[in-house]
Amino acid sequence: MAGRVTRFAPSPTGPLHLGHAFSALTVWDRARGGAALLRIEDIDQSRCRPEWEAQIFDDLHWLGLNWPEPVMRQSTRANAYRGALDRLAAMGLTYPCRCTRADIRAAMSAPQEGAATGPDGLIYPGTCRGRSMSEAGPGDAIRLDMKRALTRAGARRFFETGEHEGWHELGPLDRSAGDVVLARRGFGTSYHLAVVVDDAAQGVTEVVRGADLFQATAIHVLLQSLLDLPQPAYHHHRLIRDPAGKRLAKRDDARALANYRAEGLSPADIRAMVGFTPSAP
Numbered sequence: 091m092a093g094r095v096t097r098f099a100p101s102p103t104g105p106l107h108l109g110h111a112f113s114a115l116t117v118w119d120r121a122r123g124g125a126a127l128l129r130i131e132d133i134d135q136s137r138c139r140p141e142w143e144a145q146i147f148d149d150l151h152w153l154g155l156n157w158p159e160p161v162m163r164q165s166t167r168a169n170a171y172r173g174a175l176d177r178l179a180a181m182g183l184t185y186p187c188r189c190t191r192a193d194i195r196a197a198m199s200a201p202q203e204g205a206a207t208g209p210d211g212l213i214y215p216g217t218c219r220g221r222s223m224s225e226a227g228p229g230d231a232i233r234l235d236m237k238r239a240l241t242r243a244g245a246r247r248f249f250e251t252g253e254h255e256g257w258h259e260l261g262p263l264d265r266s267a268g269d270v271v272l273a274r275r276g277f278g279t280s281y282h283l284a285v286v287v288d289d290a291a292q293g294v295t296e297v298v299r300g301a302d303l304f305q306a307t308a309i310h311v312l313l314q315s316l317l318d319l320p321q322p323a324y325h326h327h328r329l330i331r332d333p334a335g336k337r338l339a340k341r342d343d344a345r346a347l348a349n350y351r352a353e354g355l356s357p358a359d360i361r362a363m364v365g366f367t368p369s370a371p
C-alpha cells in the first residue's frame with residue numbers, strides 16, 4: 091500500500107457529521123505510507139460558507155488527521171475545468187442545453203418515455219441534443235452526448251478495492267446515466283467534470299468515498315478516458331445510517347461532530363460509534 095494517494099473532498103455547505111468522520115478516517119487509513127489530500131468542493135459559492143470550511147479543518151484536526159498544504163479549492167480551478175470542457179467540445183461530444191427541470195419532467199411524462207433515473211436523477215431525454223456549441227448561450231448547461239462519448243472512450247472498466255472488490259464494467263452509460271451535465275448553468279463545470287479534472291491534478295491513485303457515489307464512478311472513468319487522464323482505483327465504503335436506517339445527510343445537524351465534541355466525546359468515541367477499525371499495517 092506504500093505510496094497510495096487518496097483524498098477527502100467535502101463541500102463546506104454544513105457541518106461534518108458521523109458519515110463524514112467515517113469517510114475521512116477511511117481516506118487517511120487507506121493512505122498510510124502515502125498521502126491523504128484535502129480538497130474543498132466549493133463550486134456552488136451560494137451554498138458554501140467560510141465558517142463551514144473552518145469547522146471542517148477544525149473537526150478533521152480534532153480527529154487527528156493532517157494534510158499537506160495548500161488545500162485545493164474548486165472555486166480557484168475554473169481555467170482547468172474550462173480547458174477540459176473545451177477539449178470535449180472540440181471532440182464534438184458536447185451540446186448546450188436550455189431545458190429546465192420542469193421541461194425535463196414534462197418530456198419524461200410523455201407516455202412513450204420510461205421515467206428512468208440515473209446517478210443524477212431523471213435521465214435526460216435528449217431534447218437539446220441536436221443543438222450545436224456555437225448556439226450556446228450564457229444561461230445554458232453543457233451536456234455530454236453519451237452515445238458518442240462511448241464510441242470514443244477506450245476505458246470499459248475500473249478497479250474497485252472496497253466491498254465489491256474486483257473489476258467493474260462501465261455498462262451502457264447512455265441508458266444508465268444518459269447525457270450528463272458537464273457544466274451547470276452559470277457554474278462552468280459540474281461535479282462530474284470537476285472531480286475528474288481535480289483527482290488527476292492532485293495525482294490521486296485511489297478515490298475513497300461513500301457507496302452512494304458508486305454509480306457516478308462509471309461516468310468519471312469514461313471522462314478520464316476521453317481526457318487522457320490516468321484512471322485511479324476506487325474504494326467505495328459503507329454508509330453510516332441513523333437508527334432508522336436512513337443515510338445521514340448534511341441536514342442531520344444532530345449528528346454533527348461539533349455537537350459530539352461539545353458533549354465531551356473523544357475521537358476514540360467517534361471511531362467506536364461509526365465502527366471504524368484501522369486496516370492492518
Ligand code: GLU
Nearest residue numbers: 099100101131285298299
Ligand atoms: N464533495 C462530495 C461530497 O461531499 C464528495 C465527492 C467525491 O468524493 O467524489 O459528497
